[in-house]
Amino acid sequence: MHVCIPYHKVLPVKTYGGVERLVFWHMKELIKFGHQVTFIGPEQSQVAEYGINHIACEKIEEWQKFVPDNIDVIHGFDNIKVELDIPYVINIGGNGFPGEKFDLNTVFVSKSHARHHGSTSYVNNCLDMNEYPAVYKESKISEIKSLLFLAKASWRVKNLQQSVKIARQTNKHLHICGGGSKFFGWHPLIHNHGMVGGQEKLDYMRQCDALLFAVRWHEPFGLAIIEAMTQGLPVFGSSFGSLPDLIAPGTGRTFYSHEEIIEYFNTTKDVYDRDFIRNYAIKNFSMERFTSDFIEKYEIVMSGKKLNDVEPEWIHPFRAGKRLPF
Template identity: 25%
Template structure:
């Protein structure tokens, strides 16, 4: 199968530091190549891949201080995709929505994975205007705010089995917080949980420009005061294995409709249980009392810290191996690709807009 993967340009594929979408694109791309597919990756020029690489910027845009507006680079990438569209059996987009008008003549041979939150008010009219584009959700909960659209399936994220090694005995007695310093991720909750539980908390996180103000005003004072909190900054993949593997648990105290939460399965791959608040995708990812605890408030979270000894870290890793490997992700997507290709061949061009807002004339069973 000839497959195009179209990645965001903010980070390279895979990212050097933070970058969940680009990391997933990398795992999927490499597994598809391993399975024998002919894959072309449209991504930043510093990306590293065994697929054919179409370099769409010199380097990851976030790491290039000369870049002020990423939009022109994505538009140029999409023009290159348009020129080559006939070369592929399927085109898989990971850039949310910028390409929608472009694919009007070949929408039926495309699929778009939505990696972000879908509850923002400006999104509903957009997706209402484009009801026929095949879409993939990364959790079933992610779909809840959406108007009727053409869902091709739900595919949970996954990692390569060896990217984060299992750690049977954590070396240090600390709790971990990994991700972004942003209000919805609630690092303030993590700090309070650790303080009340009498444990050290290590925070490894990036701060986006949009979150710099809240990070400085709200989080920095919390981090600087307690003796039990250590901020280690943004970390790479090698550092992540040590950071998560040596933690007693990962705290995931979110306060927003998390579409997936890649860090949860990264912790599970290390054998580290997760204490997560019941929001968004959490009940779909965490097997309560098996790979972690699902909690509803700070009291329950503190109580959960006291019960961490009940977890068998090999069982936590087993939950990852059973549900969240890159091989499973690739198999799920290949099934969707084949269904789309079959339908596209039967009905020809899939129109971008449906009369009276009706869904596309085909339905594809979900994968999970």
């Protein structure tokens, strides 16, 4: 099939990127699967060398003018509007707000994300595992001494404040990797590295024994969770959003309060197997799995069906960004 993907960012991304990396990886994987891909996006993009057709479009709101005639399906991201008579899917990565309606062909990024919008249509986010080679010092984690905070630190729902509290009250080092941190003041256990990506991020991950992901909102997915798992790190987080779906037995724990996490770290001595955690991530969150699942969605819409019976919408009366009790 011939898949058209419009996107407003330069690809491949040169530094830190979330959705940008996923879009690029998916296009490459579609090529591996034997499909044709046309990317409509910024002229500076360099995707042709990967076998991807590139149509330059500087004003992404005008992308529909550039769609070739032989396209079978359009894959849009970030709630982009499709007004062409061509089958399409829309990949939504964020939460809606009360009263907001989503397209009938919306695909959410996790089972929980779909459920919180009254939908069952989802494809789990993923990683290109080739970019996350594992380097273990030891195959087992029998003692957690160092924690990783990997998120946009300035976003209060990511809960840096309580993460610092957990580290200090359990005598564990906390490595903060994420831009916009407002944590000031020196403490021997707290290490603020700012926004990092690529090899630098991998290096910090490999210094740590676990990811602390104590978010205070219904997290749509949380790429940091599976990034940590590729390095064999267990994940300890809240019970909101996607976390209970992603964190399986043997790969970490979810909790209902930060006090529960503190008690766990101070009293429990579980042993975690790095290979088990990494293999779980590869099996469930690989690029091959993501692309296979989306091809199934493509086939549904190409047959004339919709992915949702009714327009999905945020099911809660409160706004998605409200901090939940933790």
